[in-house]
Amino acid sequence: MNTSDYRPLDVQAIREDFPIFTDSSFAYLDSAASTQTPRPVVEAMDAYYDTYRSNIHRGIYRISEEATDQYEKARQKVAQLINAQRTSQVVFTRNTTESINLVAYSWGSMNIHQGDEIILTVLEHHSNLVPWQMLAQRTGATLRFLEITEQGLLDFTQLHDILSEKTKLIAITHVSNVLGTINPIQSVIDAAHAAGAKVMVDAAQSVPHFHVDVQQLDCDFLAFSGHKMCGPTGVGVLYGKLELLEEMPPFLGGGSMIRSVDRDISTYADVPAKFEAGTPSIAEAIGLGRAVDYITQAGLASIHVHEQELLKHAHQQLQDIEGITIYGPEPHQKAGVISFNLDGIHPHDVAGILDTYNVAIRAGHHCAQPLMKKFDVIATARASFYLYNTIEDIDRLCDGLRYAQTIMIRRNK
Amino acid sequence: MNIYQEELLDHYENPSNYGTLPEPDISHEEDNPLCGDKIRMDLLVDGDTIKEVRFCGHGCTISLAAASMLTEKIQGKSLEEVKQLTRDDIMDMIGIPLGPVRVKCALLALKVLKAGAYGIKGWPGEEDE
Ligand SMILES: Cc1ncc(COP(=O)(O)O)c(C=O)c1O
Numbered sequence: 129m130n131t132s133d134y135r136p137l138d139v140q141a142i143r144e145d146f147p148i149f150t151d152s153s154f155a156y157l158d159s160a161a162s163t164q165t166p167r168p169v170v171e172a173m174d175a176y177y178d179t180y181r182s183n184i185h186r187g188i189y190r191i192s193e194e195a196t197d198q199y200e201k202a203r204q205k206v207a208q209l210i211n212a213q214r215t216s217q218v219v220f221t222r223n224t225t226e227s228i229n230l231v232a233y234s235w236g237s238m239n240i241h242q243g244d245e246i247i248l249t250v251l252e253h254h255s256n257l258v259p260w261q262m263l264a265q266r267t268g269a270t271l272r273f274l275e276i277t278e279q280g281l282l283d284f285t286q287l288h289d290i291l292s293e294k295t296k297l298i299a300i301t302h303v304s305n306v307l308g309t310i311n312p313i314q315s316v317i318d319a320a321h322a323a324g325a326k327v328m329v330d331a332a333q334s335v336p337h338f339h340v341d342v343q344q345l346d347c348d349f350l351a352f353s354g355h356k357m358c359g360p361t362g363v364g365v366l367y368g369k370l371e372l373l374e375e376m377p378p379f380l381g382g383g384s385m386i387r388s389v390d391r392d393i394s395t396y397a398d399v400p401a402k403f404e405a406g407t408p409s410i411a412e413a414i415g416l417g418r419a420v421d422y423i424t425q426a427g428l429a430s431i432h433v434h435e436q437e438l439l440k441h442a443h444q445q446l447q448d449i450e451g452i453t454i455y456g457p458e459p460h461q462k463a464g465v466i467s468f469n470l471d472g473i474h475p476h477d478v479a480g481i482l483d484t485y486n487v488a489i490r491a492g493h494h495c496a497q498p499l500m501k502k503f504d505v506i507a508t509a510r511a512s513f514y515l516y517n518t519i520e521d522i523d524r525l526c527d528g529l530r531y532a533q534t535i536m537i538r539r540n541k
Numbered sequence: 542m543n544i545y546q547e548e549l550l551d552h553y554e555n556p557s558n559y560g561t562l563p564e565p566d567i568s569h570e571e572d573n574p575l576c577g578d579k580i581r582m583d584l585l586v587d588g589d590t591i592k593e594v595r596f597c598g599h600g601c602t603i604s605l606a607a608a609s610m611l612t613e614k615i616q617g618k619s620l621e622e623v624k625q626l627t628r629d630d631i632m633d634m635i636g637i638p639l640g641p642v643r644v645k646c647a648l649l650a651l652k653v654l655k656a657g658a659y660g661i662k663g664w665p666g667e668e669d670e
Contacts, residue, residue: 476576476601476646481545492576506577506599535545536602 134429141450141515142166142426148418149419152518155487156520160305160333160465160512162355165415168357172418173411183407199410202417206365206387209342209420211341214324219400220368220413224332225255227351227366230403231328232259234376235296235349239326242268245294247273247325249282250502251304251311256330260299269296276502280307280456287319295325302334306437306494306510308465310334311326312442317347323475332356336423336514337463342367354412358514359419363412366403373399380405380452382461384499423515431515435464438522439515442466445526451533467494470529473536475509485528487521545602546637552606560595567645569657570598573649575642578604582612582653589619596650603635603643608650609656610634626651628666 143149148156156164176198180191182280184199200215207215221227241244246260250273272290275283291298303310317327329530334340335350336357342350349372354363366494367460368376375391378385378396382405387395398404423431441461443466446452451471456462470478479491493500500506511525562568563584570581578600585593594616596608614634615623628648632639634645648665655661 190579474578474599476578476603476643477545480601480603480643484545497577500577506579535550 130262134428134433135222135424137515138406139434139516140406143518145422146516149516151486153486155517155524155527157306157489157511157513157517157521158488158516159356159517160510161490162361163336163358163514165360166358166419166422168422168440169360169415169418173360173415176414177409181411184410186403198417199408200412202420203375205417205420207418208248208456209341209424210335210367212367213343214370216399217367217370219368219373219403221351221364221366221403222362222409223353223355223364224287224330224351225259225364226326227349227353227364228256228330229259230366230379231235231349231351231368234379235326235372236260236263237266238377238468239376240264240269241293244269244296245272245290245292247272247287247290247295247300248272249299249300249311250276251282251301251307251309252299252496252498253301253305253330253332254497255332256299256301256328257498258511260297268440270294273498274300276309276499279458280304280309281461282309282311283481284315287316291319291323293326295323296322297326297328299328299330299528301330302331302340303337303463303465304456304496304499305333305465306467306496306499306508308333308467308512309457310461310463313347314345317345319521320425321346322514333463333465337428337435348372354416357419358422359415360409360412360418362409363416363478365416368399369465370399373403378402378405382406384408403439409455426515434515434519435513436460438517439466441519442513442522443512446529447520449526449533451527452529455508466512467508467510469505469508470533474503474531475507477536478509478529478532481532482528484523485524485531487528489525542641549602549606549635549637550581550665553602556596556605556609558595558616559597561597562593567657568587569653571649571653573600573604573645575645578599578646578649579648580604580608580653581618582608582650582657587630589621591615591618591620591623600649601646602640603639603646604649607631607635607647610662611650615654623654624659626655626665628664631665 180194182192184196210435284375329354335352350367355361383406455467565583566586567584572579582594582599
């Protein structure tokens with residue numbers, strides 16, 4: 129991992145950018161679901177609404193040119209963040225889910241046929257599973273799954289057994305949103321390419337937290353969401369290799385994605401416009417551009433180191449709690465996510481009691497039911513961290529868990 | 542108000558009518574897709590009257606306590622009365638305000654009951670009127 133821009137985070141200064149943390153006793157530990165928004169991001173969107181709101185790519189007047197310019201600058205910032213060769217390889221979508229569906233429909237319909245195989249992992253979020261199930265049903269292709277080890281690490285050795293000339297695609301999450309596992313996607317991509325398969329990376333939980341370099345990885349597609357990286361909801365990203373994006377048919381038809389339209393036939397615009405039919409989320413894209421500035425100013429290496437410190441502290445403190453089971457690998461093999469259960473207390477109750485204690489965590493299947501089944505649990509509680517979290521947040525979580533135990537396990541003693 | 546009150550916790554720890562019936566007239570099970578909680582309801586019915594009821598399953602405090610309270614409430618009632626039970630009745634029974642996710646936990650037992658007895662699908666309060 130590139131740590132060249134490492135400098136310690138000034139977490140207190142960062143927290144001042146987030147009005148929601150004015151209440152310093154509030155421990156927000158659900159950033160894997162969606163992050164909080166810093167003022168500069170909201171201000172960038174306000175500036176659009178207050179001073180140059182208009183549609184893009186159309187108006188021959190000053191504020192429309194300004195809006196177009198800011199929208200395209202946001203695209204440049206995203207392209208730089210992931211080190212895309214060209215800005216046009218960044219397609220704005222609504223979220224990771226839409227990005228993956230775009231590939232499944234457009235690339236999938238052209239390239240996946242009866243008898244072909246798509247390899248996934250049991251760690252996938254439903255959004256990197258269901259679109260491939262739908263594609264397999266449409267085309268008669270087969271899904272194959274990579275399993276995980278007891279420790280929650282991808283069983284990479286298995287890949288060589290199931291990878292074959294039938295494999296057309298591997299769709300894999302970079303970081304598990306449930307276990308935090310960081311997958312060895314470089315090795316997966318290299319192995320896939322050696323076998324002639326393409327790779328779609330679900331980067332929803334990686335791009336916000338550490339450096340991801342699409343040229344170095346050489347991945348074919350990569351998807352992530354603005355709302356998990358200090359940006360607004362309603363904007364996401366699809367990165368693709370240029371030659372793939374160029375040969376793919378459009379996903380949605382309509383305005384903005386055409387070059388010229390006749391009654392019976394149209395010619396399509398170049399990428400990325402070909403995939404951005406209709407008026408996009410303009411303010412949100414501009415907000416995402418500002419969010420990219422925000423997290424790069426803090427420094428992705430610094431964010432990663434900070435999250436590692438929080439994670440180590442959390443593992444140490446949580447392990448001391450009686451009756452806790454922590455799922456997934458050790459801190460150094462994962463990102464800032466920790467899934468657990470307390471003996472005898474349903475995770476909904478854990479989250480419900482923590483809420484009364486001013487601690488926000490997630491409880492449920494985390495849109496990863498196959499993984500829950502693998503661990504033979506219905507649901508887990510999950511705490512996840514970002515650049516604004518503190519050691520105090522984690523201590524509050526641990527106090528809250530002990531409090532939950534005093535409420536729920538009173539009489540069994 | 543704290544949702545973890547004595548009354549709910551009592552029902553959670555010592556649920557009423559927990560178990561199954563050997564030969565139920567009506568037996569139905571469903572889960573809450575949001576969290577995977579699962580509840581089964583067994584009924585013995587004489588004419589229109591509910592003679593016996595049992596529930597079992599797994600879930601959080603709210604879903605199990607609500608199921609336990611509901612079985613107490615419907616014992617001896619007519620199926621027609623059960624059909625009239627609404628989301629508001631369950632909320633009154635629970636007696637504390639719940640957020641939208643936890644409301645589903647509270648309503649799961651009634652949903653199972655109505656689906657089993659009348660084939661009514663959907664969440665109480667969200668069916669087509
Ligand atoms: C790993 C992973 N993939 C995909 C998604 C879906 O993201 P979105 O809901 O923004 O499309 C999430 C969000 O929870 C995620 O954690």
